[in-house]
Amino acid sequence: MKRVTLILAAIVMLLSTATAAEKGSEVVMGAARTDTYVPLLKGKRIAILSNMTGMVGKKHTLDIMLENGLDVTTIFSPEHGFRGTADAGEKVSSSVDPATGIPIASLYEGKTHHPSKETMSRFDAIVVDIQDVGLRFYTYYITMINLMEAAAKYDKEVVVFDRPNPNGMYVDGPMLNMKYRSGVGRLPIPAVHGLTMGEIALMANGEGWLDENLKVKHLTVVKCLNYTHQTRYRLPIAPSPNLPNMTSIYLYPSTCLFEGTVASLGRGTKKPFQVYGHPSMKGKGYKFSFTPKSVPGAKNPPLLNQKCYGRDLSKLADEAIIAEGMNLEYVIDAYRNSGLGDKFFTSFFEKLTGDENVRRMIIEGKSAAEIKATWQPELDKFKELRRKYLVYPE
Secondary structure (H helix, E strand, O other): OHHHHHHHHHHHHHHHHHHHHHHOOOOEOHHHOHHHHHHHHOOOEEEEEEOOOOEEOOEEHHHHHHHOOOEEEEEEEOOOOOOOOOOOOOOOOOEEOOOOOOEEEEOOOOOOOOOOHHHHOOOOEEEEEOOOOOEOOOOHHHHHHHHHHHHHHOOOEEEEEOOOOOOOOOOEEEEOOHHHOEOOEOOOOEEEOOOOHHHHHHHHHHOOOOHHHOOOOOEEEEOOEOOOOOOOOOOOOOOOOOOOOHHHHHHHHHHHHHHHEOOEOOOOOOOOOOEEEEOOOOOOOOOEEEOOOOEOOEOOOOOOOOOEEEEEOOOOOHHHHHHHOOOOHHHHHHHHHHOOHHHHEOOHHHHHHOOOHHHHHHHOOOOHHHHHHHHHHHHHHHHHHHHOOOOOOO
């Protein structure tokens, strides 16, 4: 009963905050602030890291920069490509942007994900304008960190056109044990870090987290206006093919962990990251079922063409999802009721959690609340460190 009361109180508080934010001024993206960044970049050769989310209204940031006479010589594309159509983890080839004729250098093509010396010679400054969703295992920030390392190595300027973090209202999850560093975990931060791209760039640079003790000498964040970490900013464009709406984005911290199991999180359905299930999860409470299909953005999803039994989370209220934070109850439920034992988890699970203890505690029968309590001491330390680099009020 106490737990329900606390959750209801949190929801009321969050709704009040959201309502207050809605009454305020509209959030202005960093990319819209041409008066701030055009004088800074005028006369320099520029590379831009962006994709389909780099929009200001109906115009792409690239077009706005060109219209203002800026010399953009290179486009960097992240996971999913510059137009955002590639599957998760799919190789993205370098090419040329047909609209502008500017060469696109893919950072998701080879094994290193770092640009070549020849590519780095084409420009003086790197602009980052891409919509992140605020999770350690979401790869856009990792691409930015790789570029920052290249910028530091070749003495290039970095300018981040900041955007809101839709999951920036809380900090949660286990810290990354750096022995699990991977393509889905790059910095010693919790799963839900509560930072914008600009803030995480400042933190990584300031804390010496770039490889080889590199440091970007000239790092600028063009701030959003009218934004706080409690602002409920609804993304106008899906940040990747399998995050189609805000419900999927709010559930992502919790349901992404299914990527490290044999269960499905709904890739290949109309509700990716909003459902979960497995063919073996039959019985009471699993009246809901779905069958993953091959679709654009999920060409070969887990459990393709297999009927899965599980749960539909898509009707949960956004504020209730936010109040729960990173919720392990879904993975625990699937583990306990799949009948698969240790075979339920894959080796990828530790790369996502960044921690060797979460799987063990789930197998031992610990509750979600008990597991979350083990994160708290390190989270408290991180929150204190995080405050040094916050650009926006908490």
